[in-house]
Amino acid sequence: MREVAVIGVGLTTFGEKWDTSFRQMCVEAGVKALEDANVDGNQIDEMFVGNMSGGRFVLQEHISALIADAVGLASTRHIPSTRTEAACASGGLAFRQAYTSVASGMSDIVIAAGVEKMTDVDGGVTTDALAGAADREWEGIYGVTFPSLYAMIARDYMHRYGLTREQLAQVAVKNHYNGARNPIAQFRKEITIDTVLKSTLVADPIRLMDCSPVTDGAAAVILCPLERAKEFTDSPVQILTSTQATDTIALHDRRDISTLDATVAAGNRAFKMAKLERKDIDLVEVHDCFTIAELCAIEDLGFCEKGKAGIMTEEGETALGGRLPVNPSGGLKACGHPVGATGIKQVCEVVEQLRGEAAGRQVDGAEIGMTHNVGGSGATVVTNILRRVN
Amino acid sequence: MSVPRFWRKQPQRYNIIGTKCETCGSHFYPPRTICPQCRRDGKIVDHKFRGTGKVVTFSIIRTASEPYDYEAPFPIAIIELDEGTRMTAPVVCDLDEMEIGMPVQATFRKIVADGDSGMIVYGTKFVPVK
Ligand SMILES: CC(C)(COP(=O)(O)OP(=O)(O)OC[C@H]1O[C@@H](n2cnc3c(N)ncnc32)[C@H](O)[C@@H]1OP(=O)(O)O)[C@@H](O)C(=O)NCCC(=O)NCCS
């Protein structure tokens, strides 16, 4: 295995991008990443594109070829291009595949991208397409939505650990504060606990302000062997590990409703492989598709005891400037959640933080960062740990 | 959901027929054809469930997907059947009646209609045990 580095990142703005097409978004993020890495398209050996549901959202499959074609690498260089899909963890998978491709020596310079265009269809269709990330025959058939699955986790969690509605709301308040400082974020406005408590119920006890939104957006990163990284950039970021784990597709089959065992497994593998301890992490981008998901992630990754993340959040430990800043980007909640792009966007944020380029939301002196990307209600999890190269 | 896709599992849905692993005694509903513990050493046979259980956790779906939006708001729950396995299903009761630990029993109901003239899907919902 070779050591691997991220040498470039690129993001579109996130939001309702009615004037920008699916392929245009992905091209924009890819070109920005190439510019950032000082890499020419001719040097790219391989491409991975994370996308959950082009088929439902824009009636487009065969995303891998579409994007390779749109960036001009299909008809000219015929590079291998692969789409990865694991619902909201599709981007995480693309990143991990790119990592293994470079680490194994198969390819040298690889681009990993993620893209989703969710706002071209009606809300009811979006909700149904997202429900495909759960078990269609035994959950979806009864009308189960994603907010309702996480609502069932929240209900179980509140019942068992005494989490208060206000503590849960504080996750959204904190993430909106961070998002207000991120130029690409979908929602750049601060909110209060009251804003959350007064927002409409989507699936009790989950309210609109507990949910990540429906978003268009794309993200891309360029990877190469660590030993070549300095050819391209003065500030490479090393990938210490990239891990992935699975659990049952249906929430009802989990060992414990409020624990994502796949997060526990992927996290434990990551810390073991990177030979690091929890306290070594300076910041973490976690998969807060709903406020409750952020609390579960903090605990299941081992940053605090089960049932304690609500208090940790309430006391400001996860805020910018806290003991462990969580979701400095604004997370899925405020930055937005174009499902296939999210896993790559998290890596972009960590890279910007480690390079000291996250003006306005910079975690001081950040050296080691982590990402955590979840597919469905916890059936797929990808975690990555990255370190600044001095 | 397409007609054949629903029809294939009709007996299991209508009558709560799942499976059981005779090697380790685990029950599965929804049915599994491989026991995750025993895998190829497992012996899977059909098993008819009693249809009684309790609410483990629940939500009230207010923003629904198509074509379930006609039914919203409606309660959805994870039910633990008395045999020990868990399933997801709607519960038919007042919204404020829902409670963790509430005893429920299965009932045969319409699940959803695909528009005014489309297929009607029937299956298992739950009602509180009075
Ligand atoms: C929560 C949800 C149903 C709201 O959708 P909606 O009811 O159609 O909301 P609308 O699009 O009508 O928006 C109404 C307003 O709320 C805002 N809004 C919508 N979703 C929001 C969110 N999640 N957070 C904050 N504001 C939101 C909109 O910007 C709009 O504001 P405006 O009136 O100032 O323009 C939708 O965001 C959703 O489905 N989120 C979950 C996505 C999901 O499941 N992702 C996969 C996770 S695994």
Ligand SMILES: [Zn+2]
């Ligand atoms: Zn068995």
